[in-house]
Structures are given as C-alpha cells and as structure tokens.
Amino acid sequence: MSRALSQPLVLWGLLVGDALLGATPASALTWFKQLRAQAVERVGVLTVPTTRDEDWRFTDVSPIAMLSFQPARNTSGQTLVDIAGFMLPEVAARLVFVDGVYAPQLSRNDSGIVVANLADAVLAHASEIEAQLARHADFQDSVFSALNTAFLHDGAVVLIPRGVRLEKPVHVLYLATREAAASYPRCLLIAGAGSAATLIEDYRSLSEVAYLTNAVTEMALAQDAHIKHVRVQRESGVAFHIGQCVVSAAKASRYESVSIAQGARISRYGLNVQLCAGAECTADGLALIDGEQLADTHTTIDHAAPDGRSRQLHKCIVGGTAHAVFNGKVMVRRGAQHTDSAQASRNLLLSPRARIDTKPQLEIFADDVKCAHGATVGQLDADEVFYLRSRGLSEQAARDLLTFAFGAEVIERIPVAALREQLKAQALAYTHH
Amino acid sequence: MSTALQNLVNQPYKHGFVTDIESDVAAKGLSTDTIRMISAKKQEPEWLLEFRLKAYEHWLTMEEPRWPNVHYPKIDFQAISYYSAPKPKKLASMDEVDPELLRTFEKLGVPMNERAKLAGVAVDVIFDSVSVATTYKQKLADVGVIFCSISEAVREHPELVRQYMGSVVPAGDNYYAALNSAVFTDGSFCFIPKGVKCPMELSTYFRINTEESGQFERTLIIAEDGASVSYLEGCTAPKFDTNQLHAAVVELVALNDADIKYSTVQNWYAGDENGKGGIYNFVTKRGLCKGVNSRISWTQVETGSAITWKYPSCVLRGENSTGEFYSVALTNHHQQADTGTKMIHIGKGTRSRIISKGISAGVSNNSYRGLVRIAPTAAGARNFSQCDSLLIGDQCGAHTFPYIQVGNPTAKVEHEASTSKIGEDQLFYFAQRGIGAEEAVSLIINGFCKEVFQQLPMEFAVEATQLLGLKLEGSVG
Numbered sequence: 086m087s088r089a090l091s092q093p094l095v096l097w098g099l100l101v102g103d104a105l106l107g108a109t110p111a112s113a114l115t116w117f118k119q120l121r122a123q124a125v126e127r128v129g130v131l132t133v134p135t136t137r138d139e140d141w142r143f144t145d146v147s148p149i150a151m152l153s154f155q156p157a158r159n160t161s162g163q164t165l166v167d168i169a170g171f172m173l174p175e176v177a178a179r180l181v182f183v184d185g186v187y188a189p190q191l192s193r194n195d196s197g198i199v200v201a202n203l204a205d206a207v208l209a210h211a212s213e214i215e216a217q218l219a220r221h222a223d224f225q226d227s228v229f230s231a232l233n234t235a236f237l238h239d240g241a242v243v244l245i246p247r248g249v250r251l252e253k254p255v256h257v258l259y260l261a262t263r264e265a266a267a268s269y270p271r272c273l274l275i276a277g278a279g280s281a282a283t284l285i286e287d288y289r290s291l292s293e294v295a296y297l298t299n300a301v302t303e304m305a306l307a308q309d310a311h312i313k314h315v316r317v318q319r320e321s322g323v324a325f326h327i328g329q330c331v332v333s334a335a336k337a338s339r340y341e342s343v344s345i346a347q348g349a350r351i352s353r354y355g356l357n358v359q360l361c362a363g364a365e366c367t368a369d370g371l372a373l374i375d376g377e378q379l380a381d382t383h384t385t386i387d388h389a390a391p392d393g394r395s396r397q398l399h400k401c402i403v404g405g406t407a408h409a410v411f412n413g414k415v416m417v418r419r420g421a422q423h424t425d426s427a428q429a430s431r432n433l434l435l436s437p438r439a440r441i442d443t444k445p446q447l448e449i450f451a452d453d454v455k456c457a458h459g460a461t462v463g464q465l466d467a468d469e470v471f472y473l474r475s476r477g478l479s480e481q482a483a484r485d486l487l488t489f490a491f492g493a494e495v496i497e498r499i500p501v502a503a504l505r506e507q508l509k510a511q512a513l514a515y516t517h518h
Numbered sequence: 519m520s521t522a523l524q525n526l527v528n529q530p531y532k533h534g535f536v537t538d539i540e541s542d543v544a545a546k547g548l549s550t551d552t553i554r555m556i557s558a559k560k561q562e563p564e565w566l567l568e569f570r571l572k573a574y575e576h577w578l579t580m581e582e583p584r585w586p587n588v589h590y591p592k593i594d595f596q597a598i599s600y601y602s603a604p605k606p607k608k609l610a611s612m613d614e615v616d617p618e619l620l621r622t623f624e625k626l627g628v629p630m631n632e633r634a635k636l637a638g639v640a641v642d643v644i645f646d647s648v649s650v651a652t653t654y655k656q657k658l659a660d661v662g663v664i665f666c667s668i669s670e671a672v673r674e675h676p677e678l679v680r681q682y683m684g685s686v687v688p689a690g691d692n693y694y695a696a697l698n699s700a701v702f703t704d705g706s707f708c709f710i711p712k713g714v715k716c717p718m719e720l721s722t723y724f725r726i727n728t729e730e731s732g733q734f735e736r737t738l739i740i741a742e743d744g745a746s747v748s749y750l751e752g753c754t755a756p757k758f759d760t761n762q763l764h765a766a767v768v769e770l771v772a773l774n775d776a777d778i779k780y781s782t783v784q785n786w787y788a789g790d791e792n793g794k795g796g797i798y799n800f801v802t803k804r805g806l807c808k809g810v811n812s813r814i815s816w817t818q819v820e821t822g823s824a825i826t827w828k829y830p831s832c833v834l835r836g837e838n839s840t841g842e843f844y845s846v847a848l849t850n851h852h853q854q855a856d857t858g859t860k861m862i863h864i865g866k867g868t869r870s871r872i873i874s875k876g877i878s879a880g881v882s883n884n885s886y887r888g889l890v891r892i893a894p895t896a897a898g899a900r901n902f903s904q905c906d907s908l909l910i911g912d913q914c915g916a917h918t919f920p921y922i923q924v925g926n927p928t929a930k931v932e933h934e935a936s937t938s939k940i941g942e943d944q945l946f947y948f949a950q951r952g953i954g955a956e957e958a959v960s961l962i963i964n965g966f967c968k969e970v971f972q973q974l975p976m977e978f979a980v981e982a983t984q985l986l987g988l989k990l991e992g993s994v995g
Contacts, residue, residue, distance in 0.1 A: 139585065422912065434927035437894065441925075445933070447918040452909035452939045460933040462892075462924040 116215050117207060117237070124224050124234035131228035143410040143442045144353055144381040149325045154267035154297040156236065157184035161262065165191060171260065171289055173503050177253035180241045183260045184296075185268025187239040191258075200255055203240035203271060210244060217275055221303040221331040229327045233269045233301040240271030243284060247277035247307070254283035254315075254501050261324065264294035272302040276310035276338075283313040283500055288328075288348070290321035295350070302330040306338040306364075313341045313500050317508065320348035322376065329355040334364040336390075341366070343499050345508060346380045347373040347515070353381040362390035370399040371495035373515055374407040381410035388417045388424040388454075397428040400495050402488060402515075403439040411443040415458065419450040428458040433465070433491055465491075485516040492516075544601035550574065553700055556601045560669055560703075563676055573689035573699030580693045586856040587885040587917055588825050590798060593763055600701045600734070654718070663716055663747075664709040668736050671707035678709055682740055686769040686806045686833070694765040695802040698734050702767065705736035710745035710776075719975055721750040735766040741776035743809065748779040750975060764823075766801045774809030774836065779817070781974055782830075783982055785989075786822035791880075793852025796824025803830035804860075807839035807868075815842035816859065817973040819982045821989050824853060829887065831860035834868035834896075841870040844970040846982070848989055849882035849914070858888035858905075858919075863896035863929070872903035875967050878914035879990055885917040892929040899929040907937045908966055910959075910990070960987035 133150045134141040161183035168181065168191055177196035181188045187202040194200045199210060207214050224231040241257045259270045274284055288298060298320060306312055320326045326349040334340050338361075346352050358366050372380040386395045401409035409432065417424045432441045445458040465487045473483035492512045499505045544555060553574055557567040582593075658665055664675060671679050689699040710716050741747055751768075764786070770778050780803075789796025799822075805814035816830035826849075832841025843859035861870035870890065878884040886905045907916035918935050940962050948958035963986050964971070971979045 419912070432924070434924060434929075437927055438925075439927060441923070443922045443924075444920060445918075445935070446920070447907075447935060447937065448915070449907065449909065449917065449937055450915045452912045452914070454909075454937060454939075456935075456937040458918070458933075458935050460920065460922055460931070462922060462929065462931040464927045464930075 114207065114211060120219055121235055121237050124219075124231045124237070127224055127231040128228060128235050131226070131231055133228055140383065140412075143408070144351070144379060146327075146351065146353070148351060149297060149327075152265070152295070152297075154265055156267045156269065157186050157263060160186050161188050163188060163191060163260070163262070167291075168258070168260065171258055171287070173254075173256050173285065173501065175253055175503065176256040176285075177251055179256045179258065181258045181260060182239060182241075182268070182270055184263050184266045185239060185259070185270055196251055196253070196255060198246060198249060198251065199242060199244035201242050203242050203273065204238055206242040206244075210242070213244060213275060214242065214273065217303065217305045218273055219303070221305065221333050222301045222329060223331075227329070229299050230301050230329055233271060233299050236269035237271060240273065243272075243274040243282070245274070245276045245280040245282050245310075248279045249277065250281040251283070254285050256285045256287065259286070259288045259298065259300070261288075261290040261294075261296050261298065261321065262292065263296065265296060267297045267299065270298065270300045272300070274302070274304040274312065276304070276306045276312050278307040279309045280307070281311040283315070285315045285501060285504060286317070288318045288320050288326065290324060290348075293321045293323060295323045295325070296321070298324065298326045298328070300326075300328040302328070304330070304332045304340070306332065306334045306340060308336045308338060310335070310338045312339070314343075315499050315501060315504060316342065316344040316354070317504070318344070318346045318348055318352055318354065319511070320352070322348060322350060322378070324349050326352040328353070330357070332356075332358040332366075334358060334360050334366060336361045337363040339365045341500075342368050343495065344368075344370045344382070345373070345496070346371070346382065347511065349378065349380070351379045353383070356382075356384040357387070358385070358395075359387045359389050360393040360395065363392040364390075365394045367396045369397065369495050369498050371492055372401040372403075372409045372411075373492055373512060374402070374409060375404040375515065376407060377405065378407045379410070380407075383412045385414045385416065386426065388415070388421040388426065390418075391420065391422045391424070393421060393424050393426075395426045395428075398495065399428075399430050400492065401432045401441060401443075402435065402492050403433070403441060404435040406436070406438040408440045408442070412446065413444070413458070414446040414448065415456060417449045417451050417454050417456060421451050422453045424451065424454040424456065426454070426456045430458075430460040431491075432460075432462040433488065434462065435464075435488065489513055489516045544599050546599050547596045548598070548600060548701065552600050556701060556703065559601060560672070562672060565680060566672060569684065569689060570700050573696050574701075576690035577693065577696035577700055580690070580696060582693055586827050586887070587883065587919075588827055588854040588856050590825055593798070595697070598763065601703060657717055661714050661717060662711045663714060664707065665720055666707055668702075668705040668707045668738060671738075675707075675709070678740065679707065679738065682769065682771055683736075683738055684769075686771060686804050687767050687802050692802060694800045695767050698736060698765045698767040698802070702734040702736040705738070705766070707737075708739040708747065708749060710741045710747045712742040713744040714742075715745070716747040719748045719750055733764045735764070737766070737768040739769070739778060739780070740771045741773065741778050743774040743776060745773075746777035748975065749781070750978060751780065751782045763798045763800065768801070768803040768830075770805035770814055772805065772807050772809060772812035772814050772839070775811045776809060777813045778805060779815045780805070780830070781978060782818040782820075783974075783978055783985070784818070784820050784822050784826070785985060787824075788822050788851065788853050789824040791851050793824070796853075797822065798825045799823035799827065800825075801828040803828060804833065805831065805841070806833045807836050807841060807865075809836045809839070810865075811838050812836050813840040813842070815844070815973070817844040817970065818846070818857075819970070819974070819985070820845070820847040820855060820857060821985055826853075826855040826857055829858050829860055831862070832870065833862045833864065834870065835864045837865040838867040838869075839865055840868070843870075843872045843874070844973045845874045846877070846967045846970045846986070847875070847884055847886075848877040848986055849879065849884045850989055851880040851882060853880075853882040855883070856885040856887055858886045860889040861891070861901060863890075863892045863899040863901070865896060867898045868896055869900045870902075872901070872905070873969050874903075874905040875970055876905070876907045876916055877910065877963065877966070877986075877990075878907065878916050879910040881913045883915040883917065885919060886935075887919040889921040889923070890931055890933070891921075891923045892926050892931065894925040896926050897928045899926065901929075901931045903933040905935045906966070907935070908963070909937065909939050956987075956991070959990060963987070963990070
C-alpha cells in the first residue's frame with residue numbers, strides 16, 4: 086500500500102530543492118551539510134504513511150501525495166502594505182516567510198535578542214544552533230520531518246539568553262501566496278536558563294489556492310525557562326498542512342501552548358513535549374472546521390522524570406462533512422513518580438455527517454502518580470439552548486452563541502490580546518453562517 | 519501466589535493422571551488433512567467441514583496481529599496437536615489430590631463438591647453426578663432450553679448451529695478466530711426459546727456433557743424473543759493445563775427483548791515469577807444485539823494466563839438495545855493483559871456502559887483497549903465508559919487506549935479514566951484500626967472493584983474477591 090519511495094522526492098521537489106540549496110552560505114558548514122544529507126537519505130528510504138499505519142489511521146494523506154508541489158525559489162515581492170492585515174501590534178519582533186522563503190523587507194526585530202533567519206543565524210551562532218537543530222524533531226521515522234530537514238535553509242531562529250524575560254511576543258508569520266508551492270518552514274527556539282518569552286507562529290495565505298506547508302518547530306527549554314507558544318493554523322481552505330512541534334523541557338521549566346487549527350483541507354499537527362524533573366506543560370488546542378476539512382491533532386506528553394505536571398484541554402467543533410481527529414498520549418516513564426497529569430478531549434458535532442475520532446491514551450509505568458483523562462462527544466446541551474431561548478434568543482442564535490462559547494474557552498487562553506480578539510472574531514464568523 | 523502453588527499447577531501430570539494418550543492424540547501439525555480428520559472424528563455434516571476449510575483457507579492468508587501491547591515469542595502452529603480425544607483426568611478419591619491444591623480451595627472457599635470436580639476427581643466417586651445431571655437436564659428440558667456441548671448440538675440441532683455459527687464472529691474475522699473456526703473441537707451450545715427465562719444460571723461447572731473442550735473452544739448462545747439467560751464460564755481454581763495457546767470464540771445472539779448475561783472468571787496458569795510458562799489466552803468474544811430492546815452484558819474477572827488478549831464486544835444493531843461490559847483485570851509478576859471491549863452502535867437509541875478496572879503488580883503490564891463507535895445511523899446513542907487503573911509497585915505498567923469514533927451528532931459519548939495506587943495513608947488508616955497490610959490491600963482492592971463484582975452472581979463474587987487477595991499475596995508490604 087505504501088507509495089513508491091522515490092515519488093515524494095520528485096513530487097515534492099527534493100531534487101530541485103537540493104540543487105537550489107547547494108550554493109547557500111550555510112552549506113559551507115560541514116555539520117549542516119551532513120545533517121541535510123542524512124535527511125535526504127531518510128527521505129529516500131521512508132514512505133508516505135497510509136491509513137494502515139496506526140498513527141495515520143484516520144488521516145488519509147494520499148491526496149497530498151497525488152499532487153505535485155515545488156518549493157519556491159525566489160524571494161517575494163510583497164511589501165508591508167500587502168501584509169498589513171496579517172500583522173499584530175505590539176510585538177517585539179516579526180519574522181515573515183513567504184512560501185517558505187525569508188522576506189527581510191517584511192521582518193523587523195526590536196527585541197534585543199536574536200530573532201533571525203536560520204540561513205543567516207546558522208553562521209553567526211553555529212555552535213549554539215548545531216547543538217539543538219534537528220536534535221529534537223526526529224527525522225529517522227517520519228518522512229515529513231525528514232523532508233523538512235532535507236530542505237533546511239530559511240527558518241526562524243529565536244535565541245533567548247539566560248535570564249532574559251521578553252515582555253512582548255515574537256511573531257513568526259508564514260505566508261503562502263502561490264499555487265502548488267511547497268514550503269518547509271523551520272523554527273528553532275532556544276530558551277536559556279530562567280528566560281521567558283512568548284512565541285506566536287501564524288500560518289496564513291494570501292489567496293485560496295492549494296499548496297503544501299510542511300513545518301517543523303523545535304524548542305529547547307533550559308532549566309526554569311518559561312515559554313508560551315501560540316500556534317495558529319489558518320491556511321487556505323484547499324491547502325495541505327503538516328506540522329510538527331517538538332519541545333524538550335528541562336528541569337523546572339514551563340511550556341504553555343495553545344494551538345488553533347481552522348484552515349487547510351487536510352491538516353495534521355503533531356506536538357511532542359518531553360518533560361524533565363519538575364517541568365510543567367499545558368497543551369491546549371482547538372480545531373474549528375467545516376465543509377470537507379480534516380484536522381488531525383496528535384500530541385504526546387512524555388513525563389520522563391519525576392514531579393512533572395501537565396494539563397491539556399483539546400476541543401473540536403466539526404460541521405459539514407468535516408472530520409476531526411485527536412490522539413492525545415500521556416506517557417509516564419518508569420521512575421517518573423509524583424507525575425500529575427490531566428487531559429480532557431471535548432468534542433462538538435454540528436452536522437449529521439460530521440465525524441470525530443478521539444483517543445485519549447495513557448501509558449503509565451510508575452505507581453505514585455495522578456493521571457486522569459476524559460473524553461466527551463456530543464451536541465449542544467438542550468437545557469442550555471432552552472435557557473437562552475427563554476431569554477428571547479432564536480434557536481439559531483442560541484446555538485451559535487453556545488457553539489462560540491464552546492470554542493472561546495480555548496481561545497481565551499491565548500496570552501496575546503490582539504490575537505485573541507482576532508480569533509474570537511473569526512470563531513464568531515464561523516458560528517454565524 | 520506462592521511458588522509451591524505455581525509449581526503445582528505447572529505439573530499437572532505429576533501423579534500420572536493420563537495413560538494411553540497416543541491412540542487419541544492427533545499428530546502435531548495443521549493442514550487440510552488435520553481439519554478433515556477432526557471433522558471426520560466428530561462425524562460432522564458436510565457444511566461444517568466446508569466452514570472449517572474456508573476458515574483455514576482464509577487463515578493462511580492472514581498475518582498474526584502485532585498491534586496489541588503484549589510481547590511473546592512466535593507461536594509455531596505446526597507444533598500443536600489439534601485433536602485429542604477427551605480424557606478427563608480421574609483420581610479415585612480426594613485423598614489422592616495434592617494437599618497444596620486442597621489448601622487453595624480452602625482459601626478460595628470453593629464448595630466441597632466442586633473441589634472434587636476441579637481437582638480432577640471423577641465426580642461420581644464423590645456424589646451421584648448422574649442424578650444431579652438428570653435433575654438439571656429435566657428442569658431445562660421442561661422449559662425448552664437446550665444446553666449441551668457444541669458437538670452434540672451439531673448432531674441434534676444442526677439447523678440452529680448452521681443458522682447462527684459464524685453470524686457474529688465470521689470465520690475470517692481475525693487471525694485467531696479464523697484458526698478457531700478451522701480447528702475448534704468443542705464448547706458449549708445454549709438455546710433459550712422464545713419467552714423463556716432460563717430457570718437457573720447455566721454454568722460450565724454443571725454442563726451435562728463434561729468433556730474437556732480443549733484449547734480451541736467454541737461457544738454459541740442464542741436467546742430468542744423475550745428470552746433471558748445468565749451464563750457462567752470458568753473456574754476460580756487454577757486450572758491444570760499445559761496448553762500454551764487458547765484461542766476460543768464465543769458468540770452471543772440476542773433477538774427482540776432478549777437478555778444475555780455472560781460472566782467469566784478466568785484463572786489459568788499465569789507462568790512462574792520469572793514469566794516462564796503460562797497460557798496465552800487469545801479469545802474472540804462478541805455478542806450481537808440483533809433485536810430491538812435486547813441486552814447483552816459481559817462481566818469478566820481476568821486474573822490468570824501469561825497473556826490475556828480479549829475484547830468481549832457488543833454489536834448493537836437492534837433499536838434501543840443495550841451493551842454492557844464490566845471487567846476486572848489483574849496482572850502480577852510477568853503477566854500481560856490487553857483487554858477491553860468494543861461497543862458498536864448501529865441502531866437508534868442504543869446504549870452502552872463500560873466499567874473497567876485494571877490492577878497491575880509486580881513487573882506486569884495491563885492495558886485497557888476499547889472502542890466505542892457510533893455509526894451515522896445510531897441517532898440518540900449513548901455511551902459511558904470508565905476505566906480505572908491501580909498500580910501496585912513501581913515496576914509495573916498500566917495503559918489505556920480508548921478509541922472513540924463518533925459519526926452522529928445526536929450521540930452522547932463520555933469517557934473517563936483515572937490512575938491511582940494504594941496509598942501509605944490508606945494502609946496506615948487500616949493499621950490503626952488493627953487491620954494488617956495484607957487484609958487492608960484486599961479490602962481496598964475490593965472497594966476498587968466493587969462496581970464489577972456487584973455484577974457477578976453471588977457465589978462467583980465471593981470467590982473472585984478471595985481470588986484477587988490470593989493472587990496479590992506478597993505484592994504489598
């Protein structure tokens with residue numbers, strides 16, 4: 086059933102891309118070149134997952150493999166005016182990638198720390214980046230992460246020195262403009278001991294065309310670091326989005342994330358957080374989909390050491406003939422005593438042909454732990470609808486309001502006010518149709 | 519469990535129970551010839567041989583499943599003998615039974631007359647089995663209930679067997695079900711006619727035909743419109759058995775307003791403390807709620823076997839039908855259990871309830887794996903699942919894999935799971951009231967499992983309670 090090995094190489098432009106990237110300054114670095122060569126090799130061996138793979142049972146990516154995408158070569162001609170609607174006020178720094186290519190004319194940095202394009206940063210901060218880049222997002226087993234690594238070139242690098250606490254968020258905007266383009270955005274965040282920052286990753290498009298985004302984000306949190314991560318996937322409704330984020334949280338560090346999935350025809354987001362002793366994490370998510378969309382979220386929270394704490398709330402609102410998938414794995418490794426973990430998967434089906442597949446999964450190898458999970462699937466509560474109707478709201482208005490409130494619970498957890506309001510407006514638009 | 523006891527259960531033939539085996543045991547190996555031989559020995563009709571051969575053909579094309587969270591060396595299916603004539607182990611009297619085993623019975627509180635039977639003593643030496651059998655047989659026949667071995671049913675009621683066998687678990691359903699369909703040797707058959715409430719709990723203890731059913735057991739229970747039955751399977755004492763692989767198939771069919779309750783207490787040999795030996799219990803159990811308002815309830819207490827791998831399931835096809843699953847799975851030492859249920863909601867207004875309690879001790883691994891599927895047709899379907907794990911010691915594992923698949927917006931599905939341990943403070947509380955650690959653990963576990971034990975018939979519940987205590991001896995404190 087697996088697709089022929091060489092197919093993604095050709096279809097997704099690896100051969101072209103490889104030639105393109107051969108001459109970049111970064112490729113002068115031996116380790117960087119080797120890393121990419123290893124990834125290229127893995128791409129040749131790995132196959133595109135099918136629904137026969139347990140991890141991809143409900144998400145059929147064959148429509149992606151059937152199409153042909155080419156990576157963009159040129160820098161874009163967009164100006165600040167073109168992207169005015171995509172900017173967020175009050176950010177410390179902004180990095181913009183158009184079709185995966187760094188757009189310096191759209192980016193700025195007032196943060197006082199390194200927020201730069203990977204191709205540049207890798208020369209200036211080679212040792213720091215070498216120690217972390219591709220060390221967290223494994224590309225041995227995942228064809229998508231191998232592809233991303235094979236294409237390593239442009240990407241966001243955020244280096245937060247020890248003890249530095251950024252007040253304002255760093256905004257990374259991935260903008261798609263071209264039909265049939267493949268982009269391989271990469272993001273690497275390294276947080277020094279006791280540092281703090283907020284990172285926003287926003288995936289958007291200028292036009293409703295089909296393209297492929299295959300993103301990988303890696304974060305390394307040193308001891309006592311505190312990172313807030315907001316990931317908003319609002320790609321074009323006919324696009325394909327495969328994203329992966331791997332977080333390594335050192336002792337007593339804290340990782341808080343909210344991820345929103347509302348775009349793309351087929352999207353898949355994998356979040357993998359490894360918690361060392363006393364580390365904490367919250368991983369909240371909302372999939373708000375309609376029409377023929379498919380949104381798949383796979384999360385793994387790995388309690389690798391004692392005294393970790395994790396909280397997770399994942400919600401799906403599914404209309405039309407859309408299909409939401411959630412697989413939330415919580416792992417408690419041997420010796421990770423006093424782990425405290427709670428996970429909730431809440432799902433709302435809005436139409437008779439909408440579908441949910443959810444699997445909250447626990448794997449526990451330690452006895453002195455508190456682990457709980459819960460999952461619910463259903464429709465709006467009849468009593469709540471009745472209550473609103475008794476206050477004079479129409480049936481439809483009552484339903485819309487309750488649906489919005491259901492989703493807003495997750496949106497409210499986003500720590501950036503401007504983004505929060507934007508997303509709430511979008512959720513309102515979703516519910517009032 | 520004490521080593522002495524384990525050693526004991528590992529040596530069933532120590533006292534020379536069996537003589538003259540050769541003539542009744544088929545040569546090892548599996549082929550169409552083996553299947554023809556089994557069918558011929560049992561004088562089966564042509565259609566059943568066809569059924570077996572088809573299943574075998576299908577089995578050859580299948581791969582051994584690798585997805586369960588259990589690990590074991592590859593099974594050599596050619597090294598198994600697929601037919602041996604029933605040979606009940608007979609001892610002349612209770613005096614010949616190993617005293618260790620008798621002590622186990624004592625601890626479990628197994629009634630005197632059952633002890634004899636469980637120990638392999640010919641029942642008629644102790645009490646008049648003929649009269650007992652006759653009494654039961656008469657009582658059941660009066661109301662029209664058929665309860666016999668599946669071989670007998672094939673001979674006496676071929677039309678019923680033919681109609682229902684394979685209708686719930688098709689011959690090619692899964693690897694082990696296909697194998698079972700090809701080579702099953704015996705099992706139970708139970709038919710409750712229209713409107714009949716079975717006057718007694720049917721138990722394999724008292725099956726009129728007392729033949730051993732071997733490692734490929736096949737059970738078929740049919741409850742017609744408005745009928746109801748409670749069926750008990752298994753035994754709380756360690757079973758003498760050297761068979762490595764048990765691949766049984768159980769099919770239940772409930773027609774309109776019918777009610778089937780199926781209870782299992784399984785305590786097969788689990789291997790020694792180092793994980794050597796023990797039974798692989800790979801069972802396919804499935805009930806079909808075919809009629810409206812029908813109900814199928816599974817209750818299981820799984821404490822034995824080196825590997826337990828089973829998912830008693832309900833296909834809720836009839837409108838407003840109900841499926842229930844109550845389970846306690848205990849693993850100790852190197853035992854592995856991957857068990858749970860599947861609730862497939864097809865009909866409107868169908869309801870299901872899952873209560874699963876997993877207890878892991880030693881270096882064992884205990885997994886709950888469940889599926890709740892709401893088909894688009896199942897308007898207003900309702901499910902509630904709860905699976906709790908209790909870990910004893912820091913070397914064991916507890917896992918939960920609940921698959922929830924919902925395709926109808928009017929359905930309501932709830933799942934919750936928790937993990938806990940026996941706390942020092944709890945033990946202290948007991949100690950302060952003069953209750954020792956061992957007894958305290960037993961009480962805590964009983965509380966943990968209460969919702970499931972309540973579903974068991976009374977005698978079973980008492981035995982199951984004591985069994986858990988016995989299995990966990992030495993795990994705490």
